[in-house]
Amino acid sequence: MEKIIEESKQGESLVLEQKPENTKKLFIESYGCQMNFSDSEIVASILHGQGYNTTQNLEDADLVLVNTCSIRDKAEQTVRKRLEKYNAVKSINPGMKVGVLGCMAERLKSKFLEEEKIVDLVVGPDAYKDLPNLLAEVEEGRDAINVILSKEETYGDISPVRLNSNGVTAFVSITRGCDNMCTFCVVPFTRGRERSRDPQSIMEEIADLHAKNFKEITLLGQNVDSYLWYGGGLKKDYEKASDMQKATAVDFAQLLDMAATAYPKMRFRFSTSNPQDMHEEVLHVIAKHHNVCKYIHLPVQSGSTRILKEMNRQHTREEYMALIDKIRAIIPNCAISQDMITGFPTETEQDHQDTLSLMEYVNYDYGFMFAYSERPGTLAARKLEDDVPEEVKKRRLTEVVAMQRQLSLNCTEAFVGQTVEVLIEKESHRSDAHWSGRNSQNTVAVFPKEHYKTGDFVMVRIDSCTSATLIGEAIGYSERMQ
Template sequence: MLKEGIKVVDENRQGEALAPPSAIKSSSERKVYIESYGCQMNFADSEVVASILSQDGFGTTKELAEADLVLLNTCSIRDKAEQTIRKRLSNFNTIKKNKPEMIIGVLGCMAERLKSQLIDQEKLVDLVVGPDAYRDLPNLVNEVDNGQKAVNVILSKEETYGDIVPKRTNENGVTAFVSITRGCDNMCTFCVVPFTRGRERSRDPESVYNEAKQLFESGYREVTLLGQNVDSYLWYGGGLKKEFKNLSEEEKAKSVNFAQLLEKVAQISPLLRVRFSTSHPQDLTDDVLHVIAKYHHVCSYIHLPVQSGSSRILKLMNRGYTKEWYKERIDAINRIIPGCAISTDIIVGFCTETEDDHQETLEMMRYVKYGLGYMFKYSERPNTVAQRKFKDDVPEDTKQRRLEEIIRLHRENAAFRNSEMVGKTFEVLIEGVSKKSDQELFGRTPQNAVAVFPKENHKIGTYVNVLIEDCTTGTLLGKVVN
């Protein structure tokens, strides 16, 4: 139900005690529609938001026409993402003309960065909520109900939402995200995340373990541990992350690092697959690799963004490692976990990137032969170190040509990696029905490759052994065998 006399506080003003107008539906009659953009963290956050609103009586809907509250969980990592969201908001406002009581809100990274512009200048939204303020959503909705615009983008040094059970929106009931950290301390010069999500803090390992265990007991068969940098996870009973060397002896004694957390979750059951994302090359330890090698259900797959193959560019990016260090981590993965799949992120055309730098990135791609990659042209983001200190001086046509070369090589590498799997048998967790045929199912191997095979009598959420008979660049094709 809507609450009377709520005091709403944001960083701009003190709110007032307000009584809801009688014409507004009670929360128990209202529905929220959420769209998520960007990284997996945003999708996980949307499930936290759905849970918070459900406690206030809001139901969820996948039909926009049914929604009383429409929320976009946004990404600010590239300008293209922001323009996509603006177009979507314009579409929502067209609908709102015929449904003026509908509330439109923006969550997440773009919300924090563009709060005033979205509300006051462009007048696209009614409320703006930053990544650390989701608990305040019922209050903010109440404020909008009373005719005001509502904003809360205050960043927290403590918030992890560790006590909130997310409302799972993935209908397959098989795979789920579990956040283990929030924020980031790395300060890569191209990245807005430290400014939009705040300082890094780790979640209590017991809450992570309990959430994963509850998911398994509810029938889920895969969890993905999420963080901007999972490898720097460190719990010692505090909030903001400290370096291990700076902990007291008492804090060190009760501390839990990522390798220990990963093993703890793996011990829930051999029937629960465990994945994680995203790793950072400067923090990925052999201890983590040995945990993956020890447990067959900790998937042999690591997303290890390289961003560039040039040490000079990596230094400008403030990535904290050289190309030699990155290659050593690749060698360690291959040595400790033979057959482990590796994916990456690559930024093309970063400030001052030369043709030699570009060739070094192509050389790195040939060295690793990534099976999956996310490749983008550099997009200058406001308020980042790169925007303040460097010049975005690589011509657009040069960026485009280099991107096309990188995509072309990646396709060759991906085809090679998939061809390596032909003739082999892999354990596949069935996730759903194939998009191309209702007579086929799909699932993923431990290496995160998608496999499609005849449906027969197999059930979603079960494990099957699939003999890979053929492949495309992005998909394995096979049949179930004993």
């Protein structure tokens, strides 16, 4: 739940520039969070060098890969249906190989390979560099598996192929894994313990994107705020580092400051943050740089301190509210979004009311809200009875969504009459005569195209809005264009 899941992107098949000398065809689909889509770019880069070009036609593929998610039951069920579809095609094209990547791969390896026999290879999130060896195993008629979790792997030495890119925005992964053992979450078990990527490789990747005229970077990780590079290794082993390693260590505030300072005409975002790891220094870096977006995704999951303790969230309601107060004081124009779970085991009506009152207190710009679904392998599944009736979960979710819709409308209405900087990302999906982009606060704005083009930073006067979208007119280029 710590990760933003964009419903519109689920199941997107990925395409990259074709190499004339490549003779094999790869079909790769991604489900889940931004990290999975970023990982698919790494996989495509590795296989591009192994003779594979991508295709969007499943029937033509020599190799079909699905990058999976275990965060929600819905995502797992969708992937299972896709695997049925792949195997129906495979009966017509028996030479086609099918593989599962990512979080479900680690969790359901024996089911997929041995019991159900529905795939040829299973590859965990830390084993993508082993794909050439695994494919050789498959070609020789053997099932292939590598789901070993690494203490070191960050893929910092692989330049990702930008798949389905708009050429304007890109993700750069800076951490992998997670040390926060939230009782509802499978990530520490499917992606391993937290480790950070060498800042030099991060800055080199940003430099490459800058040279290719990308305009906005999102620094990505399960928990970006706890980024800490001290020469490699797990974050939990930092206490064993030498004095020299500690003296030269780079934390997230320093990394963000380095990137924003080096590329003042690029915009920077980051996701996702955990409340207990968001330090004040990061807030001052956001406030200091005009090109660090004034937006923080800050999952809370519940407004009840009692439920937060059951979730092992490492913060209380009061501590979260104090952090919100600090953000508002240091970055007055900062947008804040949430993740929220309704119906967690033992949640009472009072706990639910605490969630609604917290939402009002924060005045979230938007959120990602889910009814609790028990995930196998989590501490909650082992220790807590899923005792909130489904209809109660859904009713509470409906109330949370209704509250957020009103709060979102309040936030967008506050922009009406203002002029905001917007980065043009794409054509509006509702009108080919309008551009769509986002302002610093991550709110979508649409406006007539006129003579502007994708990648332009423009100043847009906001004339009206919906709960999710600002509607206005461009009045000129931003100073960033000069």
